[in-house]
Amino acid sequence: MIRLEAASPVLPPGLRELLDDLGSGETGFGGTTVPTGETTIEDFVQQCCDMTDPSTLQSGLVPQTTFWALDADGTVVGMVRLRHYLNDKLRLQGGHIGYFIRRDQRSKGYAKEALRLALIELRKLGETRALLTVDLRNIPSIRVIERNGGHLESTVTDPDTGRSHRRYWIDLEP
Ligand SMILES: CC(C)(COP(=O)(O)OP(=O)(O)OC[C@H]1O[C@@H](n2cnc3c(N)ncnc32)[C@H](O)[C@@H]1OP(=O)(O)O)[C@@H](O)C(=O)NCCC(=O)NCCS
Secondary structure, three states: OOEEEEOOOOOOOOHHHHHHHHOOEEOOEEOOOOOOOOOOHHHHHHHHHHOOOHHHOOOOOOOEEEEEEEOOOOOEEEEEEEEOOOOHHHHHOOOOEEEEEOHHHOOOOHHHHHHHHHHHHHHHOOOOEEEEEEEOOOHHHHHHHHHOOOEEEEEEEOOOOOOEEEEEEEEOOO
16 A cells, blocks of 8 residues: 655655645645755755764764655655664653645555554564554654554643643554
8 A cells, every 4th residue: 555665865756745745744744945945855855864863963863764655656655763772861752753645645555654664664663562642632643653553651731831741652563
């Protein structure tokens, strides 16, 4: 149905449309300044590629692989960010994996499948369980996590914003 392809300097079809749809971000999945013209699409993709290399990362960041989610035609319908391991900040909020699906491609099971595939990639990196965090009001994402075997560990409320998010763990198949 869909497959994941790690970002590379070769731009896949539909990437600009995906980034236009993402804009400045949505419900915890960070956006880009490509739609406003402040960043070129080539620079953005290069930044995604560079984040896999621990030697060039800013302090406080962990290596991250960006995957495009491609449909049967090879068009990008979504995007996955996979953090290779957790630091203290991600352990509280952010977790290992974030995903975004283009609005006109939602409710087709793409995110559910994208998370399933991302969990396989995370296992290949040596992790044995995955942390997913999700805003309490993000019902579709909660469904995606629970359908992939997520078990709820805690609900955390930010004292500054009053907003709550759930922390789920998923055991990874050996
Ligand atoms: C969350 C998101 C990735 C889901 O993508 P998707 O491809 O539509 O998800 P799927 O089709 O795989 O599954 C969505 C699930 O939510 C359910 N759902 C969708 N909209 C819903 C709604 N408004 N209320 C309740 N459930 C809803 C679907 O029925 C499905 O559950 P099911 O399989 O049990 O029937 C997408 O909405 C998105 O990109 N949101 C913005 C970014 C984001 O929030 N990312 C997650 C945090 S990083």
